[in-house]
């Protein structure tokens with residue numbers, strides 16, 4: 001039985017016994033960038049390499065547990081009379097990744113950024129950026145496991161020589177939970193950064209996560225910056241039925257040098273699922289002239305085509321046989337079952353209009369992905385840890401979290417115990433700070449203004465990869 005509703009409780013209630021006011025002292029940080037940092041991170045880390053490229057693991061150490069044995073009643077029974085904040089979710093509904101690791105999955109299709117960097121044609125550049133923005137949320141597909149809430153001060157780094165980037169993130173606020181990240185191309189031709197504040201809304205049958213916060217991609221050689229906000233992610237059937245994921249909303253990618261825009265509409269699935277997973281949009285110049293049409297599905301692929309061909313195709317399609325009307329019995333079925341909000345069965349793949357150009361296609365997942373929380377190949381490697389890496393990691397890195405590690409190894413009992421211990425340690429630290437009037441200080445990010453959107457954002461202060469971790473907090 002899906003229990004997302006309880007994730008929600010847990011989410012809003014963790015630490016509810018404490019004051020929400022946690023001020024962040026930002027005065028101590030300088031905001032120089034790290035592009036001047038000299039050492040190549042790979043040299044410092046000294047990870048084992050094969051032909052100069054590190055080999056990543058292709059499978060998790062243990063298969064995931066079946067969730068079928070857990071009944072909602074057996075959990076509720078234990079909770080009767082308890083305060084909301086005391087209820088802990090059975091860890092079996094998690095996936096063994098921290099939310100910080102989950103946002104690192106934006107980088108899975110980094111080759112699209114590299115493509116954007118090397119394009120001389122500005123429209124092609126925008127196409128590559130649009131494809132990257134869509135690809136960045138594709139990992140959500142069928143991932144109904146809940147990532148672990150990051151602890152305040154938790155960090156995550158990832159260096160992928162094979163993909164040409166390094167990445168660092170930090171949990172900069174606990175209430176509201178905000179994760180900040182910063183990434184750069186190893187050949188210094190782009191930086192990619194942002195902060196994510198997933199605002200959850202509970203709608204009875206579903207939980208909607210609106211990812212507040214701006215994402216910025218700067219193509220340094222082209223002196224261009226693009227910003228956008230991710231679409232809303234909705235998990236259906238949190239109380240009964242089969243969990244499924246939908247993403248919807250408008251994503252507007254803005255080129256801040258010119259005001260050119262790419263407007264992408266992630267469509268809600270609609271009554272009969274015709275629009276399920278569909279993304280449609282266009283690139284327009286500052287005079288609102290459409291330069292190209294983009295269409296596809298975030299779970300599959302993305303295509304571009306010139307607007308005239310697209311319109312002609314739509315017209316022809318309308319003439320040749322009126323749009324399929326829902327059959328009577330379909331309507332009847334729909335109105336009968338309003339208990340569950342099932343994922344519509346209609347799942348025709350994208351119909352490619354002749355003359356379209358492929359912008360992106362999703363990578364296939366590993367063969368036994370379903371026993372690995374539906375992870376992608378990229379996700380499988382995120383929590384990998386070996387001796388060499390362990391020796392150089394910050395003590396706050398998610399890979400060192402004992403609860404996630406235990407879950408990954410299939411030890412759910414220990415994972416649950418450790419999770420509780422870490423959360424209690426976090427609460428105790430907060431109480432102590434409150435008593436001594438001490439303010440929490442973020443380590444690698446500082447609150448500031450995003451120069452492009454002029455909105456409040458979290459900016460990287462630099463220096464992480466110099467690896468002076470002497471004043472990192474003890475959070476595990």
Ligand SMILES: *[C@@H]1O[C@H](CO)[C@@H](O)[C@H](O)[C@H]1NC(C)=O
Nearest residue numbers: 059060061062063368371372
């Ligand atoms: C997945 O498959 C690979 C290769 O077939 C195997 O080595 C691995 O143990 C499997 N992992 C899980 C978690 O089932």
Ligand SMILES: *[C@@H]1O[C@H](CO)[C@@H](O)[C@H](O)[C@H]1NC(C)=O
Nearest residue numbers: 065066067068069070092412
């Ligand atoms: C779940 O049920 C299966 C068989 O129905 C059983 O083999 C397995 O041990 C159970 N797992 C747990 C964690 O109780």
Ligand SMILES: *[C@@H]1O[C@H](CO)[C@@H](O)[C@H](O)[C@H]1NC(C)=O
Nearest residue numbers: 122123125126255257258260
């Ligand atoms: C974005 O702005 C830059 C700088 O003015 C311009 O050269 C470029 O053509 C624009 N890119 C797109 C994709 O419109």
Ligand SMILES: *[C@@H]1O[C@H](CO)[C@@H](O)[C@H](O)[C@H]1NC(C)=O
Nearest residue numbers: 142143144145243370373374
């Ligand atoms: C993985 O995907 C399958 C197939 O859609 C789905 O039935 C299952 O619930 C998913 N598992 C998780 C952990 O999300």
Ligand SMILES: *[C@@H]1O[C@H](CO)[C@@H](O)[C@H](O)[C@H]1NC(C)=O
Nearest residue numbers: 463466467468469470471472
């Ligand atoms: C590391 O940082 C601490 C303070 O943050 C400083 O006192 C120390 O000198 C630094 N060590 C090195 C080797 O730079």
